[in-house]
Amino acid sequence: MALKPEPTAPFHSVQYVLRVLETVSKHGGGVTDVQIARETGLPTGHLAPMLSMLRREGYVEQVADGAYVIGDSLVLLGSGASRQQALEAKLQDTLTELRDSVGAAVYISRYIDGEVKITQFADGPRTPKVNEWVDFRSAAHASAVGKCLLTQLDVNGRRDHLSRHRIARLTSRTITSEKLLFSKLDAQPPTVPVLDLQEYAVGTVCAAVPLTAGSAVGCLALSLPIEHAHRLRAAADTLNRRAAPVVLSLAI
Numbered sequence: 001m002a003l004k005p006e007p008t009a010p011f012h013s014v015q016y017v018l019r020v021l022e023t024v025s026k027h028g029g030g031v032t033d034v035q036i037a038r039e040t041g042l043p044t045g046h047l048a049p050m051l052s053m054l055r056r057e058g059y060v061e062q063v064a065d066g067a068y069v070i071g072d073s074l075v076l077l078g079s080g081a082s083r084q085q086a087l088e089a090k091l092q093d094t095l096t097e098l099r100d101s102v103g104a105a106v107y108i109s110r111y112i113d114g115e116v117k118i119t120q121f122a123d124g125p126r127t128p129k130v131n132e133w134v135d136f137r138s139a140a141h142a143s144a145v146g147k148c149l150l151t152q153l154d155v156n157g158r159r160d161h162l163s164r165h166r167i168a169r170l171t172s173r174t175i176t177s178e179k180l181l182f183s184k185l186d187a188q189p190p191t192v193p194v195l196d197l198q199e200y201a202v203g204t205v206c207a208a209v210p211l212t213a214g215s216a217v218g219c220l221a222l223s224l225p226i227e228h229a230h231r232l233r234a235a236a237d238t239l240n241r242r243a244a245p246v247v248l249s250l251a252i
Helices: 015-025 033-039 044-056 072-077 079-102 144-151 155-164 180-188 226-241 243-251
Strands: 061-062 068-069 107-113 115-122 195-196 206-215 217-224
Touching: 015 033, 015 044, 015 068, 033 044, 044 061, 044 243, 061 217, 079 107, 079 226, 079 243, 107 144, 115 144, 144 180, 144 195, 144 206, 144 217, 155 180, 195 226, 206 226, 206 243, 217 226, 217 243, 226 243
Parallel strands: none
Antiparallel strands: 061 068, 107 115, 107 217, 195 206, 206 217
16 A cells, blocks of 8 residues: 655644744734734745644634634643643643544654653554554564654664664564665655554554654554554545644644
């Protein structure tokens, strides 16, 4: 299964979103979309869906006269000592909504201290998470999560990881050649979800998209049982389009 880049696939850098939030923050009494466009230099065609996303996620609110003000989510995330707890709660709400939207278990993974770590996930009775039959830290070469994180490392970073976690054949579909693996990672377009078609576990297919927030290496992923593999393309495309709120939470 090959996924083609979407012309509308989101850029996962949040610099423009942050510029919008900075502009709204400057105008305590509210600011119109026309003024936001003027101050940020963003065309209205890009600004409208961005403001819609920010309203949906609670980062901005629209008051009676149509002006935009800072929303409760942004206020909460800036609340000092409780910020980390508020961030995790916000991300969990976003993941739960995304799980229900794509009909699959969803995960946030980060590359921390040279290891693959699932930091948060949302699953349910109808959307079971992956059975971690091999530690994800040792399966970066096979899982969608791992491959997506490896695409964000340079060659030395990848080799360092694989020197500590040797490539092993987990299923008949697992890539066991470092040269072939690196070639596929280098050819992976940043706007196309990374796939795992039963490479990590028989009976499971997965997709992952990068989360670019500063210098952090992370990804957003989903998993489906093989009987729902026909839904992977649509679910992965939705995951790609809905990555922006997750990136934003990580960047603020």
